[in-house]
Amino acid sequence: MSVQTPPTLLKLARQALLRDEALAMSSVEELPRELFPALFKEALDGRKTMLIKTMVAAWPFPCLPVGALMVTPDLETLKAVLDGVDMRLTREFHPRRQKLQILDLRNVNHAFWNTWAGEEECDYLTETVDEKQVVTILPRHALKDCLSVVVDFYIHYCLKDEEACLLQWAQQRKAYINFCCVKMKIWALPFYVIQGILEVFHPKHIQEFKLNIGWIEDTVSRFTPCFGQMTNLHTLSLAPTYNKTFKHGWTTSPREQKYVNKFISQFSNLKGLQHLSMKGLGFLRDHMKQLFGCLRKPLETLSITHYQISQSDLDSFSCSQRLFQLKHLDMRGIILLLLDIMPLKVLLENLADTLQSLDLKGCRMSNSQLTVLIPALSHCSKLTKVNFYNNNFSMPILKDFLRHTANLNKLNVEQYPAPLECYDDLGALSTELFVQLCAELMDTLLAVRQPKNISFASEVCVRCRERCVYALGPRLCLCWQ
Ligand SMILES: [Zn+2]
Incomplete structure (x- = not known):
C-alpha cells in the first residue's frame, strides 16, 4: 500500500498565493525568500504577469536567471519581467532584500533553479558554469553598482517581437543599466539594426560572434570600429549572405585596400580569439599573412572555406606560428x-x-x-x-x-x-x-x-x-x- 506524502507547508503556502493573486501581490515584500524561486516558476508557468512583475520588483537574490525558464519566448512574460525591473529601479531599496545585480535572460541551464532550496547564503554564483562566465566578463564595478542584463542573441533576417521589445527597452535605459550580450549570432539583418544593437550591448562583452551579412564595402568600413572593440571574443565566424561580397575580381582599388587593411588590423585587439571561421570572404584574398600576423594567441580552430585563396595566402600557412597549435583545420571548398x-x-x-x-x-x-x-x-x-x-x-x-x-x-x-x-x-x-x-x-x-x-x-x-x-x-x- 502506498502512502501519499502530504504537501509541505511551503507548497501549501504557494498554492494559496497562486489562488489569490491579489493577496500574493500585496504580501510579496513580506514573503520569506524561500518561497520565491518555486512561486516565481509557477507564476511564469501560469503566465500570471502581474505577479511576475511584482516578484521581479521584490526579487530577494542577487541574480534572476529568468531566461532559463522562458524556453518558449513570450512577449507578455518578457514585458512583465522588464516592468518588474523598472518598478524595482524607481523605488527605494528595500533594506531586507539583497540587491538584484544580474538579470539573466539567456536560455541556458541554470543551477539556481535546481539547487536552490533555502540554503544559508546564495552562493550559486560561484557554482554555476554559465554564471561564472558572466562574472568574469563583467567589470567588477558593474556587479557592485549597477544592474546587468545578460542576453544571447540569435537573430535571423528580422527582429522578433520579443527581441524588438527588449532592444527598445534597453535603448531607453542604457545610461544606468549594464547590457551584456555573450553570444551574438546574426543572419541577414540590415547593418544599421546591428549597429543599434551594438550601441546598447557593448561589443567588449561578446565572447562568441557570428555574422552573416552582405560584405559590401560600406558594411566592412562601418563594421570595423565595432569589431575592434570585441576584446573578449574567443569565437568569430564571418560569412556572406547570398555570396554577397565586394572584390569579385582579383584586383582591389586603393580605397577598398584601405578598408580591408583597417578591418584586418582590428584582429590585433582580439586578445583571446581561439576559433576563427571565415566563409566566402573573397575580399580577404592575398591578406592571410597580414591577418595571421595580427593574431595575439595561437588558434585552436581555423576555418577558411568557399573562396579562392592565393598562393601567397597558402604560403603564410607554413610560417605563421599562431597556426601551429591548431586542433581543427577546415579548408572546405578551397580549390588547391x-x-x-x-x-x-x-x-x-x-x-x-x-x-x-x-x-x-x-x-x-x-x-x-x-x-x-x-x-x-x-x-x-x-x-x-x-x-x-x-x-x-x-x-x-x-x-x-x-x-x-x-x-x-x-x-x-x-x-x-x-x-x-x-x-x-x-x-x-x-x-x-x-x-x-x-x-x-x-x-x-x-x-x-x-x-x-x-x-x-x-x-x-x-x-x-x-x-x-x-x-x-x-x-x-x-x-x-
Ligand atoms: Zn543520381
Whole structure:
C-alpha cells in the first residue's frame, strides 16, 4: 500500500498565493525568500504577469536567471519581467532584500533553479558554469553598482517581437543599466539594426560572434570600429549572405585596400580569439599573412572555406606560428589544384601533436598533391575526423594513403573520395566499378587498421543531387535505387 506524502507547508503556502493573486501581490515584500524561486516558476508557468512583475520588483537574490525558464519566448512574460525591473529601479531599496545585480535572460541551464532550496547564503554564483562566465566578463564595478542584463542573441533576417521589445527597452535605459550580450549570432539583418544593437550591448562583452551579412564595402568600413572593440571574443565566424561580397575580381582599388587593411588590423585587439571561421570572404584574398600576423594567441580552430585563396595566402600557412597549435583545420571548398601544396605540408608537420579534425572536402587536390601530404598526415595521430570528399585521387594513390594511416587509430569518422577509375572520360560514374574498387580500398585499409566510421563517396549526382556512398556496403544514388 502506498502512502501519499502530504504537501509541505511551503507548497501549501504557494498554492494559496497562486489562488489569490491579489493577496500574493500585496504580501510579496513580506514573503520569506524561500518561497520565491518555486512561486516565481509557477507564476511564469501560469503566465500570471502581474505577479511576475511584482516578484521581479521584490526579487530577494542577487541574480534572476529568468531566461532559463522562458524556453518558449513570450512577449507578455518578457514585458512583465522588464516592468518588474523598472518598478524595482524607481523605488527605494528595500533594506531586507539583497540587491538584484544580474538579470539573466539567456536560455541556458541554470543551477539556481535546481539547487536552490533555502540554503544559508546564495552562493550559486560561484557554482554555476554559465554564471561564472558572466562574472568574469563583467567589470567588477558593474556587479557592485549597477544592474546587468545578460542576453544571447540569435537573430535571423528580422527582429522578433520579443527581441524588438527588449532592444527598445534597453535603448531607453542604457545610461544606468549594464547590457551584456555573450553570444551574438546574426543572419541577414540590415547593418544599421546591428549597429543599434551594438550601441546598447557593448561589443567588449561578446565572447562568441557570428555574422552573416552582405560584405559590401560600406558594411566592412562601418563594421570595423565595432569589431575592434570585441576584446573578449574567443569565437568569430564571418560569412556572406547570398555570396554577397565586394572584390569579385582579383584586383582591389586603393580605397577598398584601405578598408580591408583597417578591418584586418582590428584582429590585433582580439586578445583571446581561439576559433576563427571565415566563409566566402573573397575580399580577404592575398591578406592571410597580414591577418595571421595580427593574431595575439595561437588558434585552436581555423576555418577558411568557399573562396579562392592565393598562393601567397597558402604560403603564410607554413610560417605563421599562431597556426601551429591548431586542433581543427577546415579548408572546405578551397580549390588547391593549381597551388603549390608544400606550405600545407609544413603546417601539417607542425600539427602532428594537436590536429584533431581536417576537412579538405572539395579542394580538388591531385594525386601528386596528396603524395606530398601523405608523410605529414601519417604522423597526425590525434586525428579523429578527416574529410577528403571531392578530391581527384586515383586507386594506387588512395591505397598508398590508406596504408600510411596505421598510426591514425583515433579516427572516428573518415571520408574519402571514390577513385577516379570509377568514372569514364565524360565523368559518368560506373556503379559496378564504384562498388568493386571501394570494396578493394576497404580491404586495403582493413589490412592495417580497423576503421570505425568510414565512407567512400562519388561526386554528387547531377540528376538526383545525391552521392553514391560505400560504407559498410554500397548505397547508390537515387537514380540507381
Ligand atoms: Zn543520381
